[in-house]
Amino acid sequence: MSTLQPKILLIGGGGHCKSVIDVIESEGKYTIAGIIDKKELLGQKVLGYEVIGCDDDLERLHKTYTYAVVTVGQIKSNSLRVKLFNILKDIGYKMPVVKSPLSYVSKHSFIDEGTIIMHQALVNADAKIGKNCIINTKALVEHDSTVEDNCHISTGSIINGGTVVRKNTFFGSNSMAKEYIEIKANSVIGGGTTLLK
Numbered sequence: 523m524s525t526l527q528p529k530i531l532l533i534g535g536g537g538h539c540k541s542v543i544d545v546i547e548s549e550g551k552y553t554i555a556g557i558i559d560k561k562e563l564l565g566q567k568v569l570g571y572e573v574i575g576c577d578d579d580l581e582r583l584h585k586t587y588t589y590a591v592v593t594v595g596q597i598k599s600n601s602l603r604v605k606l607f608n609i610l611k612d613i614g615y616k617m618p619v620v621k622s623p624l625s626y627v628s629k630h631s632f633i634d635e636g637t638i639i640m641h642q643a644l645v646n647a648d649a650k651i652g653k654n655c656i657i658n659t660k661a662l663v664e665h666d667s668t669v670e671d672n673c674h675i676s677t678g679s680i681i682n683g684g685t686v687v688r689k690n691t692f693f694g695s696n697s698m699a700k701e702y703i704e705i706k707a708n709s710v711i712g713g714g715t716t717l718l719k
Contacts, residue, residue, distance in 0.1 A: 529555035538595030596674040
């Protein structure tokens with residue numbers, strides 16, 4: 523059966539990559555072709571998947587592989603995730619939404635390309651999530667809220683209804699945003715913060 527599944531490249535082989543591998547294996551939509559990381563890590567393995575190339579190989583590998591996803595994490599700065607996403611886009615890779623079967627994503631929500639929905643995350647009705655985001659384990663994105671491109675909504679955090687999280691924001695673990703507020707672009711919200719305005 524796995525031969526019928528399209529192959530996907532994982533871009534970045536650190537800790538976040540391990541979590542994404544787990545989600546991709548659980549979802550069962552893609553076969554992992556290999557990992558792209560630093561040149562000196564070629565041949566090493568992450569959870570049994572080999573590092574088969576570095577950034578310089580992405581153009582060549584696109585002749586063989588159509589799909590890729592950024593598996594570099596985002597703590598505070600997202601500059602590397604954004605750079606890699608743009609490189610993949612320019613080459614012409616397709617970057618699907620990767621969604622854990624253990625998550626709940628409303629059929630009335632919208633999620634854009636390259637975003638990863640981790641285990642036990644909840645995305646409720648009329649929520650809109652942009653490109654290249656991480657909605658991490660047990661995060662809640664409530665109804666009518668918006669998370670713009672390149673955001674990381676960390677583990678166990680809560681975005682309440684109608685809230686707008688502008689692009690490039692890091693929203694730390696166990697943080698909570700009150701309903702119908704706006705979080706400015708490029709914000710770094712520390713873990714455990716309660717935002718009321």
